[in-house]
Amino acid sequence: MIIIVLAVFAVLTYISWFYIKSAPTRLVMGLISFALLGATVLLLTANIKSHYGMKNVTTTTEKTIYSAGGSESPAGMLITQELGTKSGNYVMIYADREDGKAKPHFVPNKKNMAEAINKEATYKTADVDKATVKTVTTRREWKNDFFKWLLDFGGEGHSLVKQTSTVTVPKNTWVVLSAKQAKQVTAKQKAAGQDKTAVAAQQKQMRDAIQAKVAAYMKDNPKASANDVANYSHEATAEMTAEAMKQMLK
Structure with missing residues (x-):
């Protein structure tokens, strides 16, 4: 409209200035119309240069994510691939549902690079119970309907200013791997699985270690419920599985 x-x-x-013959009228109308023209130009310039008439609106979402290795493994797995060198910006593979298939997230949209450069994704490990992804999005919106009516000639409303996604995974029960490391672990697991005697021995060793941990937990927490014991057993299994996966990388 502007x-x-x-x-x-x-x-x-x-x-x-050129068609009104009366000098006083020409002067008054000329000055008024010129002033309005100048004000309109200044308003347009302010909108283009500093987004006058708009405001930044920030929204935050957080949801649970699930292992890239599927639900069969007690330990969670996050596969990462850094974009560039030391950028701190990653493509990450995980599942959106517990029974869902893992897929890449935060892949830059090459068809819309102007928006892609305003997006970044990273990860961290923390003392938490579940893995989550928290996304903070800032978009530029019109302050009111008047500014939208007057200035929205290029579809600037709802334009992305910045989007930051942070994946947080439990430090003890999840393993963060690069794509190369994930292939390395898979290969070693497949090779180890060929020796059934060694596999059986490792499984027994892990069961014995978990039983010892659970026994110690029950001794220290005599009033723990069956559900508490089951949860602790599951956590101990996940921790030991994650540690075993980490050892494969050494």
Whole structure:
């Protein structure tokens, strides 16, 4: 709309100065139309240069994510691939549902690089019970309907200013791997699985270690419920599985 308003004031300015014969009227109308034209130009310039008439609106979402290794493994797995060198920006593979298939997230949209450069994704490990992804999104919105009506000639509303996604995984029960490391672990697990005797021995060793941990937990927490014991057993299993996966990388 502002382009139309600008054109109207430009025409009025031209008519006022060149077609009105009365000098006083020409002066008054010429100054008024020129002032309105100048104000419109300044408003348009302010919008283009500093987004006048708009405001930043920030929203935050957080949801649980699930292992890239599926639900069969007690330990969680997050596969990462850094974009560039020391950028701190990653493509990450995980599942959105517990029974879902793992897929890449935060892959830059090459068809819209202007928006892609305003997005970043990273990860961290922490003392938490479940893995989550927290996304903070800032978009530029119109302050009110008047500014939208007047200035929205290029679809600037809802434009992305910045989006930051942070994946947080439990430090003891999840393993963060690069794509190369994930292939390395898979290969070693497949090779180890060929020796059934060694596999059986490792499984027995892990069961014995978990039983010892659970026994110690029950001794220290004599009032623990069956559900508490089951949860602790599951956590201990996940921790030992994660540690075993980490050892494969050494």
